[in-house]
Amino acid sequence: MAAQKGDLLSYRPDIKLLDATIRDGGLVNDFRFSDEFVKALYETNVKSGIEYMEFGYKASKELFKKEDFGKWKFCDEEDIRAVVGENNTDLKLTVMADVGRCDFRKDIIPKKDSVIDTIRIATYTHQMPGALEMIEYCHELGYETTVNIMAISANREEDISKALELVCASPVDVIYLVDSYGSLYPEQLRKLAYEYCNAAEAVGKKVGIHMHNNQQLAFANTIEGIACGASYVDATMSGMGRGAGNCFMEQMLSFLKNPNYKLTPTLKFIEKYIAEEKAKGSVWGYDVPYMLTGAFNRHPRAAIAFIKEQKTDYSGLYQDLLYEIS
Amino acid sequence: MAAQKGDLLSYRPDIKLLDATIRDGGLVNDFRFSDEFVKALYETNVKSGIEYMEFGYKASKELFKKEDFGKWKFCDEEDIRAVVGENNTDLKLTVMADVGRCDFRKDIIPKKDSVIDTIRIATYTHQMPGALEMIEYCHELGYETTVNIMAISANREEDISKALELVCASPVDVIYLVDSYGSLYPEQLRKLAYEYCNAAEAVGKKVGIHMHNNQQLAFANTIEGIACGASYVDATMSGMGRGAGNCFMEQMLSFLKNPNYKLTPTLKFIEKYIAEEKAKGSVWGYDVPYMLTGAFNRHPRAAIAFIKEQKTDYSGLYQDLLYEIS
Numbered sequence A, B: 001m002a003a004q005k006g007d008l009l010s011y012r013p014d015i016k017l018l019d020a021t022i023r024d025g026g027l028v029n030d031f032r033f034s035d036e037f038v039k040a041l042y043e044t045n046v047k048s049g050i051e052y053m054e055f056g057y058k059a060s061k062e063l064f065k066k067e068d069f070g071k072w073k074f075c076d077e078e079d080i081r082a083v084v085g086e087n088n089t090d091l092k093l094t095v096m097a098d099v100g101r102c103d104f105r106k107d108i109i110p111k112k113d114s115v116i117d118t119i120r121i122a123t124y125t126h127q128m129p130g131a132l133e134m135i136e137y138c139h140e141l142g143y144e145t146t147v148n149i150m151a152i153s154a155n156r157e158e159d160i161s162k163a164l165e166l167v168c169a170s171p172v173d174v175i176y177l178v179d180s181y182g183s184l185y186p187e188q189l190r191k192l193a194y195e196y197c198n199a200a201e202a203v204g205k206k207v208g209i210h211m212h213n214n215q216q217l218a219f220a221n222t223i224e225g226i227a228c229g230a231s232y233v234d235a236t237m238s239g240m241g242r243g244a245g246n247c248f249m250e251q252m253l254s255f256l257k258n259p260n261y262k263l264t265p266t267l268k269f270i271e272k273y274i275a276e277e278k279a280k281g282s283v284w285g286y287d288v289p290y291m292l293t294g295a296f297n298r299h300p301r302a303a304i305a306f307i308k309e310q311k312t313d314y315s316g317l318y319q320d321l322l323y324e325i326s
Helices: A021-029 A035-048 A077-084 A125-140 A157-168 A186-201 A218-227 A249-255 A263-279 A288-295 A301-308 A314-325 B021-029 B035-048 B077-084 B125-140 B157-168 B186-202 B218-227 B249-255 B263-279 B288-295 B301-308 B314-325
Strands: A016-019 A052-057 A092-098 A118-123 A144-149 A174-179 A206-211 A232-235 B016-019 B052-057 B092-098 B118-123 B144-149 B174-179 B206-211 B232-235
Touching (some): A016 A249, A092 A144, A118 A125, A157 A174, A174 A186, A174 A232, A186 B218, A218 A232, A218 A249, A314 B263, B021 B052, B125 B157, B144 B206, B157 B186, B174 B232, B186 B218
Parallel strands (some): A016 A052, A118 A144, B016 B052, B118 B144, B144 B174
16 A cells, blocks of 8 residues: 555646536436537636546447437547637547447547547557456557556456556556446555556656546545546536446536636536536436445446336335345 | 545445434424324335434423424424324424523433434533533433534534544444535545444444535535445435525435335325425425535525515525625
C-alpha cells in the first residue's frame, strides 16, 4: 500500500474528469438523446472545465441495426462534428469501442482526420488479446487510448494481475479500474486501486476509475480511488447510466478543488436537461434490486428487467437471486 | 490509527443494529405514522434479528404542542406498550431525549416501570453539562444510555476531544459518532472513528455510528466506521430520515454476515409500508440541495425548505449558500 495522494484542501493537476453521460447514459435510453441535449451537454462540459467528454460507442453496424438505436451507439464522425465542429476547445473527445462488438479497422479512422482525441477500449479479462490488438491499432492511428477492464469483481485476483501485466506492456495511456456490478466495498476498492496504481506508475501510465452506484458506493469508491492515486475519473450528470448509474458529476465538481472546475453550468444543465430526460421516462439510480445484484456481485440484468416490468416484489427477487447462486 | 476490525466473510458479535426509522423518519412526517406502520415495523425488526428499535423522542410537552405532532414525538409509556405489550422479545427499545428540549425528570420514569431499555441523549458539544446530568439521571434510573454528540463536523477538533473526555468519564454505555450534516468524507470519518474508539475502549465503552446521506456517503461511512471499531449502527428503512436521510437498513442487513440477520422481513416491510409512506407524500433521500449543504458542511435546513417549496433552481441555491458562507 502507498500513502494517500492529495488532501481535502488542495488539488491535484493530474486529476481529469470524464463525462460519460452519453455513453453510459445511452444504455438507459438506447442512445436516443435529443440533439439539443447533446449540444447543451457539450457546452456545459466546456464551461464546467471538465477535461473529457465521451460521445458513445463505436458499435459494429453488422452486429447492431442502426434503426434500433440512437446515433450515439455508432458515433459517426459527421454526427460528432455536427455538435462540436472542429472542437476548438480544451475539452477532449472520446468514444468507447467494445472488444468483439465493433469493426475497428473499418470504423476508426486515422486521428489526423478525426475530431476524436481518445479511444477507450472496453474488454473483459478473457478478451485480452483482442483488447491488445485494438490498443496497438488505435495507438498507431495516433489516438490517446484507455483500456477499461470490465467486471473484475467477478474475476480471480490472478487473472486481474495478469491482465494488468499485459496492458502495462502495451502502448495504452490509461488503465481503468471498473466496478461494472457496483459490487466492490471501499476496502476492496482501495486494495485494487493500489495494485493498479503501483503497476501503472512503474511504466509511466495513469489509472482511471469507473464506478457504479448499486450499493450507493460510486462516489465513495471514486474519491477513495483517487486518494489511492487514480487520476482519470468517470462521472455522469446526476449519475445517469445503466441500472443504478454512475458517480455523479455534480458531486465530483463539488468535491474537487481545481479552480478550473465550475459547478454552476453543470447545475443549470441538470435543472433543465436531466429533469427533461427523467420526464421522458428514462429511469436510473439506486434502488433495492440493484443493491441486491451488487451485494451478490452479479450483472445487474435481473434488476434492470425487474424495474422495467415495474415489479416491487423485492423479497421474491432476493429469493430468485439466492437460488441462482446456489 | 488501529488495525481494521473484522473482515468481509465473518461477523463481529459486538455489532448491533438500531432501527431509527420512527425517530429520524419522524422528522420527515412530524411523527405521524399510522399505528399499523409502527406495529409492522416492530414485528419486522423482531423477525429481521435487529437488536434495537427507536420509537421516537421524549420531547417536552411544555415546549411542543401535542396537536402539532404524532405521538412518537413524545413516546408516552402507554403508546409504546400499545405496540409492544410487555415486549417479550430480544429486541431492545430506545427513545431519544434532546438536551434542553425534554423534561427528563418528569417524563422519564424508573426503568423497572418502563418497557424502554435504552435512553439516547442527543447533545451539541456546547451543551455537555446538560448531557452529563441527563446521562447520570437515566443511568441511576436503571437504563442503558447512549450519548449522541451532534453536528461535530462543524466543531473544532479540540472541542470534540474535550467532549469525548467528558463522556468517557460518565456512566454512559455507548458514545455515538454523528454526522448530522452528511458532510464527512470517509478519510475524515475514519480519523474520528479511531479517535472515538480509542477513547471509548480505554474505559470499556462502545462506539456507535449515525450517518446522513447528503453526499451519498451514509452507507460507505457506516461500514468504514465499523471497520474502525464502531459497533452500534443506526440505520432506517430505505434510509427514511431528515433531509437526505440515513444509512439504509436493507443495505446493512445485506452487508453484515451475522446469521441472526434476516433480510426478507425487511424487504417485505419496504415493499408495502415504505411504498405507502412515500405515496402519502413523505419525501426524503439524496438530492442536489442536500449534496450542496453537505459539501458546505451546513445544517440542511435551507435544502429542506428548497425541496418543500418544490424549487429546482439548484444553481440559485448554490449561489445563496456561497453568499451565506462568505
